Amino acid sequence: MKSNYDIQEIFRDAVSGNYRNLVVIEGDYREPLLEFIHEYLKVERNPSTGYYFHPWAQGSKERLNWIRSVLTTVTDIDYSSSERYLGSTFDLSIIDAVDDFRPSYAARAVETVRGGGLIILYTNRLEEGKLYRDTLTRDGKVNNLFEERFRHKLLSHRGILYWNDGELIVRPYSSSEVSKPKRSRKGKYPELAKLCKTDDQVKVLDEIDFLLEEGKKLLVVTAPRGRGKSASVGLALPLLISQSKYPLSIVVTSPTYWSGAEIMRFSEMSLKALHKRFRKVISRDGKILSLEIGESRIRWLPPELARDQHGDILVVDEAAALGKEFADYVLRRWNKVALVTTVHGYEGSGKIFLKIFDSYDGEHDVQRLKLDFPVRYGKGDPVERFLNDAFLLNADATEGEDLNKVAEVDVRSLFEDEERLASVYGILVTAHYRNTPDDLMMLGDMAFQRLFVAENNAGVAQVVEEGGLSQEAIKSIAQGEENLGHLIPHRLVKYWRLFEFGELRGWRVMRIAVAPALQGRGIGSKLLREIEIKGEGEGIDWIGSSFLASYNVIKFWAKNGYIPVHVSTKKNESLGGYSVIVVKPFSSAAKEMSSRVSLLLKDKLLRTSHQVYFNLDPRILAILLKLTPPASNVTISDLYVKKLRAYLEGLLPYNSVAEAVHLLGEKYFKELRFDVDDVSLATLISRTFQGKSWYHAGVSLGLTSSQVEQRLKDTIALILEKYQLS
Numbered sequence: 001m002k003s004n005y006d007i008q009e010i011f012r013d014a015v016s017g018n019y020r021n022l023v024v025i026e027g028d029y030r031e032p033l034l035e036f037i038h039e040y041l042k043v044e045r046n047p048s049t050g051y052y053f054h055p056w057a058q059g060s061k062e063r064l065n066w067i068r069s070v071l072t073t074v075t076d077i078d079y080s081s082s083e084r085y086l087g088s089t090f091d092l093s094i095i096d097a098v099d100d101f102r103p104s105y106a107a108r109a110v111e112t113v114r115g116g117g118l119i120i121l122y123t124n125r126l127e128e129g130k131l132y133r134d135t136l137t138r139d140g141k142v143n144n145l146f147e148e149r150f151r152h153k154l155l156s157h158r159g160i161l162y163w164n165d166g167e168l169i170v171r172p173y174s175s176s177e178v179s180k181p182k183r184s185r186k187g188k189y190p191e192l193a194k195l196c197k198t199d200d201q202v203k204v205l206d207e208i209d210f211l212l213e214e215g216k217k218l219l220v221v222t223a224p225r226g227r228g229k230s231a232s233v234g235l236a237l238p239l240l241i242s243q244s245k246y247p248l249s250i251v252v253t254s255p256t257y258w259s260g261a262e263i264m265r266f267s268e269m270s271l272k273a274l275h276k277r278f279r280k281v282i283s284r285d286g287k288i289l290s291l292e293i294g295e296s297r298i299r300w301l302p303p304e305l306a307r308d309q310h311g312d313i314l315v316v317d318e319a320a321a322l323g324k325e326f327a328d329y330v331l332r333r334w335n336k337v338a339l340v341t342t343v344h345g346y347e348g349s350g351k352i353f354l355k356i357f358d359s360y361d362g363e364h365d366v367q368r369l370k371l372d373f374p375v376r377y378g379k380g381d382p383v384e385r386f387l388n389d390a391f392l393l394n395a396d397a398t399e400g401e402d403l404n405k406v407a408e409v410d411v412r413s414l415f416e417d418e419e420r421l422a423s424v425y426g427i428l429v430t431a432h433y434r435n436t437p438d439d440l441m442m443l444g445d446m447a448f449q450r451l452f453v454a455e456n457n458a459g460v461a462q463v464v465e466e467g468g469l470s471q472e473a474i475k476s477i478a479q480g481e482e483n484l485g486h487l488i489p490h491r492l493v494k495y496w497r498l499f500e501f502g503e504l505r506g507w508r509v510m511r512i513a514v515a516p517a518l519q520g521r522g523i524g525s526k527l528l529r530e531i532e533i534k535g536e537g538e539g540i541d542w543i544g545s546s547f548l549a550s551y552n553v554i555k556f557w558a559k560n561g562y563i564p565v566h567v568s569t570k571k572n573e574s575l576g577g578y579s580v581i582v583v584k585p586f587s588s589a590a591k592e593m594s595s596r597v598s599l600l601l602k603d604k605l606l607r608t609s610h611q612v613y614f615n616l617d618p619r620i621l622a623i624l625l626k627l628t629p630p631a632s633n634v635t636i637s638d639l640y641v642k643k644l645r646a647y648l649e650g651l652l653p654y655n656s657v658a659e660a661v662h663l664l665g666e667k668y669f670k671e672l673r674f675d676v677d678d679v680s681l682a683t684l685i686s687r688t689f690q691g692k693s694w695y696h697a698g699v700s701l702g703l704t705s706s707q708v709e710q711r712l713k714d715t716i717a718l719i720l721e722k723y724q725l726s
């Protein structure tokens with residue numbers, strides 16, 4: 001490998017300056033890959049941990065064997081299990097992107113490397129292999145705008161080593177531009193401060209006792225990725241136990257159990273440093289699930305269980321990933337809560353979440369802690385800078401004035417205007433919790449998408465064409481084949497056996513978002529209107545969307561005349577919700593089919609709310625049931641009416657009349673003769689249809705048990721009165 005640069009010198013400077021080395025190899029990769037590892041090993045003779053990160057693509061195992069010939073201590077991880085390594089720190093990370101470059105996975109692999117460590121991403125060609133991914137390509141058509149931009153960033157950033165077909169391109173960086181993590185504060189707990197890497201972490205130790213103060217307390221800990229949030233909160237939790245007058249039950253939760261593992265691991269370290277006796281329960285793969293200290297306990301539980309537990313303090317790690325509704329729910333149930341979250345990262349942005357908690361005016365007193373200094377590498381690390389720019393992790397919505405106009409925008413011209421791209425993509429980053437670098441790739445590379453932007457970059461919608469499927473394609477879906485590129489037809493053909501729907505042509509609004517400061521002013525609706533006019537003009541049968549159910553978002557689609565046709569039958573645990581599909585039909589065939597399937601959905605929701613949908617927010621169920629079309633009439637016998645009256649007068653308890661309440665509810669939702677507000681209907685749904693206790697019905701609605709029962713009685717009385725049933 002010939003080069004004009006002294007590669008060892010570059011590596012040495014990074015080691016002394018505690019910043020990361022990123023090498024990207026494109027083209028003929030074997031020789032340079034081994035050579036770069038070799039050069040690095042001359043600088044860092046004994047890297048203790050390296051990992052090889054690869055897709056299950058052909059040949060990746062063989063390539064691993066080459067790497068093992070020069071580097072024996074390498075762990076092999078496939079793309080899909082990468083999540084479990086997010087909290088770890090490695091010396092070396094080698095990313096196989098041959099025929100499969102996925103920005104979100106690559107970002108994960110880069111993040112786990114410490115300052116002075118080496119990251120190598122190698123590929124035959126960045127855009128190779130996308131043709132086989134049906135979310136990105138249609139009929140072999142795909143753009144390469146993301147990769148072209150990525151390459152441009154590789155060339156323009158300092159400190160990145162880009163090997164392109166036999167030539168090394170590097171713009172030098174210097175260790176003098178990086179400041180190393182330092183800890184100068186001893187803080188209130190010097191024996192624990194010693195375990196901290198930065199003063200920011202010591203600050204968390206010093207402030208944690210805020211949670212023990214009298215009353216409802218909310219601690220919000222935020223930072224960009226890799227600032228040691230989880231570790232510092234973990235170190236701090238045992239302090240709460242030592243300072244409390246009573247035994248404490250602390251529950252820790254996080255979207256996946258790997259992301260909570262760091263907190264538990266550091267809590268154990270802290271207990272040891274404090275010389276506390278404790279017992280621990282570990283999982284089969286060695287992660288700590290529970291620490292028992294006398295009568296006190298710190299334990300990790302999955303979000304679904306954690307939120308309804310009885311305990312003193314709830315700690316939510318990666319809280320933004322669980323969404324605002326989860327946070328609202330736990331704040332209604334728990335008096336003492338710590339929300340720990342990433343502001344901008346690869347796993348989704350916490351910006352919108354932060355904005356919400358910056359103006360929090362609930363019952364809890366709030367304390368905010370921000371961690372700024374990275375723990376894995378120095379401040380000024382060129383790789384962090386590069387990734388922020390290449391993946392637009394910090395992009396912000398410009399929030400300019402709304403000019404009342406929506407235009408269809410050509411994606412290529414958007415990618416040629418860096419400032420506009422950042423502000424349009426910034427809308428997605430700030431408005432959606434779960435934006436990841438793959439979304440930027442989707443924006444650039446999906447050749448079959450249409451992009452609509454509200455003028456002045458106030459809102460954006462990505463639309464993809466779906467349907468028009470051949471008989472053969474429909475048959476294969478019916479027999480169980482996935483077809484991610486045609487999501488709405490897929491769901492209606494597979495789950496509702498409505499094969500004819502596959503032939504219709506539609507547009508799916510894949511994403512729609514409005515700059516946070518401008519939401520609720522009609523911009524989203526205007527975007528939809530423009531899309532509908534364009535779509536109808538082009539003769540499509542329907543427009544629809546599939547999204548994670550949230551009350552506000554469903555209301556938005558409802559307001560714009562969309563009807564629900566499908567609700568997933570399993571809650572997506574890591575995203576914390578059910579997905580809903582809504583459509584607006586244009587052609588008569590689409591009108592007939594969507595109304596038929598929507599009626600079936602109503603039936604399913606009514607009959608299975610106690611089993612399939614027992615976990616769905618009852619306000620969402622209420623609104624879905626109201627949006628499906630009216631069905632057959634339901635007769636209620638006079639004896640049932642008498643029973644209901646007796647309940648309202650306090651002569652019979654709820655359990656004695658539950659079947660009559662159920663029938664009355666069924667009558668309401670099937671006939672839909674008049675409107676009743678969502679919260680009133682939600683009391684009926686959560687108690688009578690989902691079978692929740694008064695207590696749990698109350699928690700999900702922010703009411704006390706007796707308020708729920710009173711509201712239910714009022715709802716029954718209102719429905720009886722409207723139907724003139726006496």
Ligand SMILES: CC(=O)SCCNC(=O)CCNC(=O)[C@H](O)C(C)(C)COP(=O)(O)OP(=O)(O)OC[C@H]1O[C@@H](n2cnc3c(N)ncnc32)[C@H](O)[C@@H]1OP(=O)(O)O
Nearest residue numbers: 510511512513514519520521522523524525547552555556
């Ligand atoms: C496929 C998908 O992408 S679905 C995901 C949708 N996107 C998101 O959740 C990102 C965050 N939210 C947003 O970007 C926007 O609020 C959107 C796109 C949902 C709606 O756009 P907006 O311009 O805010 O909506 P618009 O003003 O036209 O309509 C307001 C209605 O939407 C609903 N709504 C949903 N979210 C909001 C919100 N944050 N603020 C105000 N209204 C909201 C309300 O029902 C409201 O009607 P109401 O005022 O009568 O109660």
Ligand SMILES: Nc1ncnc2c1ncn2[C@@H]1O[C@H](COP(=O)(O)OP(=O)(O)OP(=O)(O)O)[C@@H](O)[C@H]1O
Nearest residue numbers: 087088089195196197225226227228229230231262
């Ligand atoms: N005080 C510390 N001593 C040793 N290692 C630490 C310390 N703090 C953090 N680390 C390590 O640094 C890495 C990042 O820490 P942590 O997971 O707490 O960061 P985070 O801010 O929660 O970031 P992420 O967004 O990656 O979850 C982890 O591998 C962790 O083990």
